[in-house]
């Protein structure tokens with residue numbers, strides 16, 4: 001059994017703190033005894049869902065922007081005694097109304113904290129406070145699953161806490177030389193403190209194999225570089241003992257698929273990413289998307305089928321000479337709306353536009369980016 005506090009930390013504890021902890025433990029045992037049997041049954045195994053992801057539907061008034069002071073960062077899932085998931089609260093963030101920001105994970109214990117992603121910059125203090133609610137261990141390692149701000153926004157903050165940042169080289173390139181903004185303006189210069197220090201690359205010949213493996217806190221953690229899928233700098237993170245893989249954003253079950261093509265993403269790459277799971281995950285492995293609900297690998301299949309169907313239909317229409325506007329008007333996602341939460345018009349249009357841009361004259365990845373047509 002893994003000791004979540006770590007032996008070293010226990011030694012440092014004063015007798016008084018140990019007694020307090022003992023009293024708290026007794027209290028929690030009493031409290032568990034008083035809980036209804038259903039809650040107790042869930043408590044016998046992992047994962048433990050602490051705060052379920054919101055379901056919506058959500059509406060925001062025009063011009064609404066996220067009130068960051070209202071966003072809470074909580075432990076939402078426990079994957080083992082010392083592997084916790086952090087996520088934001090629902091109903092406040094229009095980019096992610098079901099749970100603000102992107103999931104972060106913390107493996108903790110006597111060897112220090114290993115973090116997966118860092119949430120939005122604006123809530124960095126809250127993310128750290130959430131981590132400090134369960135461990136005092138130093139923050140030593142951070143791996144970024146992809147470049148988006150809800151996953152890397154607090155990189156500089158956590159680097160200052162002592163984290164060494166790992167990521168694909170493409171992610172580092174995307175950060176150092178960001179693609180121009182939609183309006184054609186140059187993106188602002190990056191904060192150098194936020195840029196990954198240790199890099200590795202995806203190699204099709206070693207597809208699915210870890211680029212880095214950490215043995216710490218009783219876990220074996222694999223950083224597995226992914227093919228260009230959500231972006232060209234994706235990494236998934238496998239925790240072998242907990243039987244968990246953080247699969248970031250190439251899959252989602254709130255809103256339609258998003259391949260960030262400017263940062264090298266690709267819908268076809270998402271199919272390749274899904275197929276890799278036959279090789280690297282068992283039927284009971286818990287897959288943790290960056291957003292939405294936890295899944296198993298069988299849940300990837302309907303998503304895969306939808307990608308194949310939509311890409312084929314868009315390809316056919318584009319080959320018939322249809323414009324993007326005409327393809328959008330064909331409402332190709334209609335058969336999937338009933339089973340897709342967060343199926344906003346913006347989410348549908350983004351997905352169809354990606355398919356339209358990908359099925360013909362799709363630019364190659366250069367330095368982690370693609371020179372996509374401006375729209």
Ligand SMILES: [Zn+2]
Pocket residue numbers: 101102148150151249290291
């Ligand atoms: Zn995300």
